[in-house]
Amino acid sequence: MEKLIEQFSLGLFFWQFILFVGLIFLLKKFAWKPILDAVNEREEGIKNALLSAENAKKEMQNLKSDNEKLLAEARAERDAMMKEAREIKEKMINDAKVEAQTQGEKMIEQAKAAIESEKNAAMADLKNQVSSLSLSIAEKILKDELSNKEAQTKIVEKMLDEVKLN
């Protein structure tokens, strides 16, 4: 221990203190601060780059999924449209069918009615003609019959005969 104290040199201590403290401040100003700042900056840069790469990746993924979603939507829309079109087509066909049928039926009905009425008219006409004809015939016959008395009496007799028989 005494040897150590004897070895202790105040001058060396003094110079060491001045040199070392000076060195700390000089290096702090000219070396450590710029070095650490540069290193920090670089690390920040790397961190940011990594972060932005990660973000870009995420964005890409988002975009991709968006695209897929859009595509799926478009596909679904197309499908829906096609389905709708098909339905409309079927409906139109059906409608047309139904209408044609009703129209046809209606026409047949009308035709039938027309035929009936024509038939009735024709029948009535025929009846009238038949009746007038028969009247005129009867008139003519009567005229002929009543023109001679014998014949008339003969008929009356004959008719009376017939009644007696009955």
Add this chain to the structure above:
Amino acid sequence: MVFSKKPLHFIIATLIAFLPLINFANPNTDTTAVEKQTVEAEAHTTEHNSEEPKDLKTEIKEFISHHLLDSYDFHLYSYKDDSGTENHIGFPLPVILWDNGLQVFSSSKFHHGEHAAESNGNFYRLFHGKIYKVGSAEEQIKLNEHGHAENVKPFDFSLTKNVFMMLVVSIIMFLLFTNLAKSYAKNGGIAKGAGRFFEPIILYIRDDIAIPNIGKNYKKYMSYLLTIFFFVWFLNLFGLTPLGVNVTGNIAVTACLALLTYLITTFTAKKDYWGHIFWMPGVPVPMKIILAPIELLGTIIKPFSLMIRLYANIVAGHVVLMSIIGLMFIFKNWLGSSLSFVLAFALSLLEILVAALQAYIFTMLSALYFGAANEEHHHDDAHH
């Protein structure tokens, strides 16, 4: 060359088994060495600067202790030329003393401790790496019976080898990290060159030392933690180079670093920190009274252990490493010397690890103390 594990163990075990044989094979030299040492020690006390021939072991021992200490010139190596005069290669550093006014002169005036230096009519002499005042150019240092100098020590603010090395490391760090800071702006946020190596370390300190230990307030401590980590690490590594400047193995340096940690801990501490020291929540009142001084002492022991840990690790590493290198010259045979070379090599690798580890530990524990000072406890939760 590939060794399988077992033979390598076997070889090392054999070499270690042979070690005592080599060491004690010729005890005659050993005893003479001891004799010489005592003679040398006697000579030491009487005539310090005399150039008596030294025993190899003492020379190594002196070299190690000299290496561990600070010095006033930047000494690379010495050699003896043909005429026998010693030449020192290196360069002198300025000596700054406060002794009745500022005294500034070059350390070359000491002539490596052989002469007294003169400045404004005052004379100074080097003794065991310290400067002492002497009366005249011829006067020697007076020693007491323990071998300690009795002369006056002036206040010494010299730019010594360690201060010089700290300056160099500071400049290196400043250039290195300002360059790194600039390269971010130039290259769009990416480090270039040497910064590529240091940037992960900075991030490691931030993410694995500061944030887990301090929490969300870590930013204001970052400058200190980064500076102290790199400062200690670089100085530790420079200590391992052949220049061998043992800066962090110097108690004044580690004391200063530990003191800074203590000051920062104390001045940035929140109310809860002091609350835990003086009035520990969740314990009975008598225990609170007993715990307060212990906790208060703990706040001082913490930086003290920081200081001692760094100092002792580095010094121990240097001493062991240099002793093993010294063994190479003592053995002077192919088996022992090559073994100590291998050992020294392995130990150097270990020391490189320790250099980084100690810097890490110092930073880590500082962060831990800052974290304790910054913690906001939820006392209601603590009771459960």
Add this chain to the structure above:
Amino acid sequence: MTIPNIVGAGLIVIGAGLGIGKIGGSAMDAIARQPEASGKIQTAMLIAAALIEGIGFAALFAS
């Protein structure tokens, strides 16, 4: 250095060595059990070892 100092230093080294060894061994066990937590375990181990080491060194210098 006197003999008691040396003996004391030896005791300190033995104690610190045992302590650090135990920490290291336990850390190895823990890593073997949970290899994914090895970083955290290493940090905790180093801190604990450093604390013991600090006390050991302090005692060594005091002796």
